[in-house]
Amino acid sequence: MDDSITLQALGSSRQTYAYDDPDPSVLETFPTPQPSGGLVIRLFALEFTSLCPVTGQPDYGQLDIVYVPGPRCVESKSLKLYLMRFRNHGAFHEACVAQVAQDLASVLAPRYLRVIGRFNARGGIAIWPLREVVADHEDPAALRALVDLDNGARP
Amino acid sequence: MDDSITLQALGSSRQTYAYDDPDPSVLETFPTPQPSGGLVIRLFALEFTSLCPVTGQPDYGQLDIVYVPGPRCVESKSLKLYLMRFRNHGAFHEACVAQVAQDLASVLAPRYLRVIGRFNARGGIAIWPLREVVADHEDPAALRALVDLDNGARP
Amino acid sequence: MDDSITLQALGSSRQTYAYDDPDPSVLETFPTPQPSGGLVIRLFALEFTSLCPVTGQPDYGQLDIVYVPGPRCVESKSLKLYLMRFRNHGAFHEACVAQVAQDLASVLAPRYLRVIGRFNARGGIAIWPLREVVADHEDPAALRALVDLDNGARP
Amino acid sequence: MDDSITLQALGSSRQTYAYDDPDPSVLETFPTPQPSGGLVIRLFALEFTSLCPVTGQPDYGQLDIVYVPGPRCVESKSLKLYLMRFRNHGAFHEACVAQVAQDLASVLAPRYLRVIGRFNARGGIAIWPLREVVADHEDPAALRALVDLDNGARP
Amino acid sequence: MDDSITLQALGSSRQTYAYDDPDPSVLETFPTPQPSGGLVIRLFALEFTSLCPVTGQPDYGQLDIVYVPGPRCVESKSLKLYLMRFRNHGAFHEACVAQVAQDLASVLAPRYLRVIGRFNARGGIAIWPLREVVADHEDPAALRALVDLDNGARP
Amino acid sequence: MDDSITLQALGSSRQTYAYDDPDPSVLETFPTPQPSGGLVIRLFALEFTSLCPVTGQPDYGQLDIVYVPGPRCVESKSLKLYLMRFRNHGAFHEACVAQVAQDLASVLAPRYLRVIGRFNARGGIAIWPLREVVADHEDPAALRALVDLDNGARP
Amino acid sequence: MDDSITLQALGSSRQTYAYDDPDPSVLETFPTPQPSGGLVIRLFALEFTSLCPVTGQPDYGQLDIVYVPGPRCVESKSLKLYLMRFRNHGAFHEACVAQVAQDLASVLAPRYLRVIGRFNARGGIAIWPLREVVADHEDPAALRALVDLDNGARP
Amino acid sequence: MDDSITLQALGSSRQTYAYDDPDPSVLETFPTPQPSGGLVIRLFALEFTSLCPVTGQPDYGQLDIVYVPGPRCVESKSLKLYLMRFRNHGAFHEACVAQVAQDLASVLAPRYLRVIGRFNARGGIAIWPLREVVADHEDPAALRALVDLDNGARP
Amino acid sequence: MDDSITLQALGSSRQTYAYDDPDPSVLETFPTPQPSGGLVIRLFALEFTSLCPVTGQPDYGQLDIVYVPGPRCVESKSLKLYLMRFRNHGAFHEACVAQVAQDLASVLAPRYLRVIGRFNARGGIAIWPLREVVADHEDPAALRALVDLDNGARP
Amino acid sequence: MDDSITLQALGSSRQTYAYDDPDPSVLETFPTPQPSGGLVIRLFALEFTSLCPVTGQPDYGQLDIVYVPGPRCVESKSLKLYLMRFRNHGAFHEACVAQVAQDLASVLAPRYLRVIGRFNARGGIAIWPLREVVADHEDPAALRALVDLDNGARP
């Protein structure tokens, strides 16, 4: 890359991502590593953004996604592309978290899934919705205990 | 906006909010997103202020509001307007927290509600009242476990 | 206030507080707000100081006081005046915490009371005594769970 | 203080402060301690609040006030009462800072005065206006050097 | 606002902002408060985002804008709307900072302007471009000294 | 060491570590100190790095390893040498954590083992896999309770 | 300091502490304050140091000692002198923690004792051994719950 | 030390310090180490407390004392005893700082002395007075440059 | 990406980067944006690693690179690839910093360049080398002043 | 390493370092890398400890050493061994800093050297001595400016 003029031309022909269509079909998966017992996967999406459906103004926050996998795990690059599709999508914080939880649950069939959205304050009010999805026939208490093994104590 | 003189005129005719009448009827709600299972909503009001009922001097603090919704959820802009009504209202910290908890409980009929006020120190003493409201026929332990899924560990 | 000379005179006739007589009779109370269920009150005394009973040198620390009220609550200004009475009082950290716990328990008859002293290090050693008082006929586990609803996660 | 019912009554008759009339005549002063050479006074008002003149919604911030005194210094309690008078006053951040600077300058006739307002973000934008007032015949560079002797390095 | 179904409909008809056309004509100004001497205005845009012109992927950062005003100041709401127009705009960090600096300089004719972009790391590399614009006939050293009066020391 | 020229020669003949062959046979152990009851060992590997198996680019993170020992404990210097062998090894975060857990489990036969990887964000997404291994015939709840005795509260 | 000659003379005759003989007989105790129920004592030794038994190089860390007293409590000055005796003593981190736990247990006969060592990283690896000692006939779960009443939430 | 009853008796006969008589004659000094060029000594008194001369209530803060020595330096233990004498002394923050500066200047005859008091907020206002004393015939700029060599950058 | 088995195969054929040949020819550049006056570019390489030339063990640190461009600027992706080439390269901290400074200077011909390496401690000693390169005929003081316009004060 | 019994034997025959004889002859050097212009080297010794010459009790602190090299630079491992020799050495903080500065100056003949000791508080008083050594015929202002290029601003 050697000439910013050229780069701007490149820019105009850059890859066109979908920014307003959160679509679970972009989520890719891989088989859960064996043995699957005692495995928890946590993903922090530190740069989540969407639009307020009423005012059209941007919202920013972080998603904290943790799950006990069923047969498949989500590939993180595809998760990033999926989350980028909320960029120009208008939805309340609660709805974003709900959709992410539902889409991951449908694609991964996890034994347990928790999604927390920690959004930046607007008007001095910060909203943190949380969605927990426990698969049928699973024991919520046991899976919560597994997921919460990381209690945050560290140097 | 182009002229600060004009802006000051605008200012004198600015919208007149009620600042001394915490009134739950200003709280607006929306139907709880479905499915409602596994849903927790937390709201931090980072810029709460009221007046000391004895000295008339301002107090400052943060409200940490978390609930497991019943049929309806509180709309955050209306919550902000409701909380602004404590601005010139004289009440002790414990009473502010109690009133916010009671008003939200009456408007939302939540399965579970917890309100913590974390007020700035006065004379070297900081007061943090906490109010928990559990709906009749609900299991407090189960709802507390749900509400406390966020244990604070993160990057 | 207009003349520092005058102010120094004022200073010499300033109100004389007791600084070496921790006396629970200075603690004032007010009736516990109703309903009392689900109510927890936490008070941080951020500027506690006393004297070492052996060396006479000052100690500094913070008191973390949390209780589930019985019929009455402690008024925070009077708590401040009560704690100021340790200023020139010689007592070990453990004794200060014990006395504060005992005095509050006797004055408030709380269902549950916990006092933690977090004292600054001396010679590289920091001492944090903790006193828990549970009223007769109360269930400690239930009250501890109530008191610990605030797990510290926040923005 | 022993009965919250009584206290609420007290509250209704509490001292009535002016909250919407920033008036420099409430500022009290005392003679600058001698010798005045090499003296700098810095005051942080950590809980400043005012109203947006357009929307009527509250703003919050901190004022950082530092000055090299002339003949008189401001008494901090009166400064607090003066700043409380912005509570319900509608003015932009820049205007609040300008007024505080101008009022302090007129009352104190300081050799040097600097007022910085660090306001909480609104819509993701934080505004920090700064006003510097240097008395006639003073050397700004010398006074700035004096004021900036505190470079923030500490344990 | 009372029905999230309705709200989604509202959302589809929400105000349509331009998100890919950074256009200085949306910047509104107001006359610089008098006296203009000793006045510095700093604005932090904490939620800036744009797109990488090569990969089309989002970038995030904070803009630190400080200026010594000439005849007019920028109104912060219009600044927010202007910066929102980088949201879907493809440009390198250096170019974003350069454009913001140039647009503000052309609209405000400031005596001095500095724009720093502090962008989140990509591939472990964080880029912070800085642009300084000094008006003709102004003394850079004097204006830098004025702008740098806030050295960051505070409680 | 006295001449950087010489040192560079030394450098060319420096000890050749394996950097791409995570091999549990390099893990050394020592007998678990007696009594082994009530003993928990936690090791933080603060400078873990490996390569992305798809892009070949480096990843960085911290490993949080905690175990309740069986008959033997891992010697920390050998753990360091073992972890250094991931330096040029291509593996996903989940696989690195899984391999470390499996290798430690096979070498130590611990009663309980937990390995958490906290990797730096890539593309705004941070991945934290967790692996828990509980020996046959052990009670997971009891061992988790033992391991989690350190709840992070401290000065 | 140059009358430091005199002081160095003082120094050469300074009290000679044992620095390489961790000996529990230097631990002094006092009777546990009554009532002993609900009492927890935590001591942080923030400046612990010992020597690596293999390389002879110094190690540094912090000890977090918490206990539910039996008949007697440890006096903190004597604890400091006891811990100073590890200064030139060669022992692994696990052995230091084990010895401190054993010595305190033998001298205090506590109902419950927990010692955590949080040592600074060496070669990028930090080791945190933990020792828990529960007296015969005591209920570990009840005592752990008592000891863990301080969950770290505070201003 | 073996019996807290006895200790309380000891306490009543403990060394009697003066707590209300800031007296520079308790300050001890030692000859400045040679060569004295390029030497700066900084002392942080982290636990300073005094009384408000009007209300008699305690104030807390930290003193930051830095000097370029003349012929003698202050011994830190005696400084501690000197500062303890403000404990029950009624004086405004500015006066405390002024007195400390004056007393140190008179006892040490330093080439340069700077005392900053950083006091905890009262009513939301924190006061930080600063006193600089430059010996006659010294160059303030050169000594300030020497004193400010520590700019606070560190790991 | 759909099968971790496949991915491991991919991994074995992954792109082969050079990890032990810091070669400035991989650095790509682009023309400096115009006008070039008042432009400073700072790049933080947060995940730098190399090998100790004596022991062969890894070192970790952060590079802080800031320059005033001449005709060309460095493209950040190519900088990342260049710095990755130190991964298996044995060199002292001072030599790494020197080489990065020299290579950037030769490729960019900057008016001013500063490279600071902030390396993690080894054996309790952290090394931070700094290299400054000022082009011939440039004024170091003026360029340093430009580069240091960012003094770190921010929310 | 496989048996802690064996290791203790090893321990008894471990290398015997001198811990009470700060001796500059253990400092090793290497030729300053060329070109030497624009080179600054900073070393933080994070785990410095010595003994109080009066009480014999340990002191802890950090040394911040920065220099502009003359012909030779100090090798960091030898610096560590040199500083370890203060471990059992009785000397005041000022004397430790003075000796380190003098020994490094005599061994390195640096153009400029600055040593700051930041010692942990004793009795609430922290002492930070600073020693600056400027070679004859050097310009202190120019070298200070070079050394202070790192102003601490970073992510």
Ligand SMILES: [Ca+2]
């Ligand atoms: Ca699709």
Ligand SMILES: [Ca+2]
């Ligand atoms: Ca959409």
Ligand SMILES: [Ca+2]
């Ligand atoms: Ca109404």
Ligand SMILES: [Ca+2]
């Ligand atoms: Ca009212």
Ligand SMILES: [Ca+2]
């Ligand atoms: Ca007493």
Ligand SMILES: [Ca+2]
């Ligand atoms: Ca008036």
Ligand SMILES: [Ca+2]
């Ligand atoms: Ca008004």
Ligand SMILES: [Ca+2]
């Ligand atoms: Ca565009």
Ligand SMILES: [Ca+2]
């Ligand atoms: Ca491999």
Ligand SMILES: [Ca+2]
């Ligand atoms: Ca013995």
Ligand SMILES: [Ca+2]
């Ligand atoms: Ca020994």
Ligand SMILES: [Ca+2]
């Ligand atoms: Ca006297």
Ligand SMILES: [Ca+2]
């Ligand atoms: Ca007095």
Ligand SMILES: [Ca+2]
């Ligand atoms: Ca090449």
Ligand SMILES: [Ca+2]
């Ligand atoms: Ca190489």
Ligand SMILES: [Ca+2]
């Ligand atoms: Ca010695």
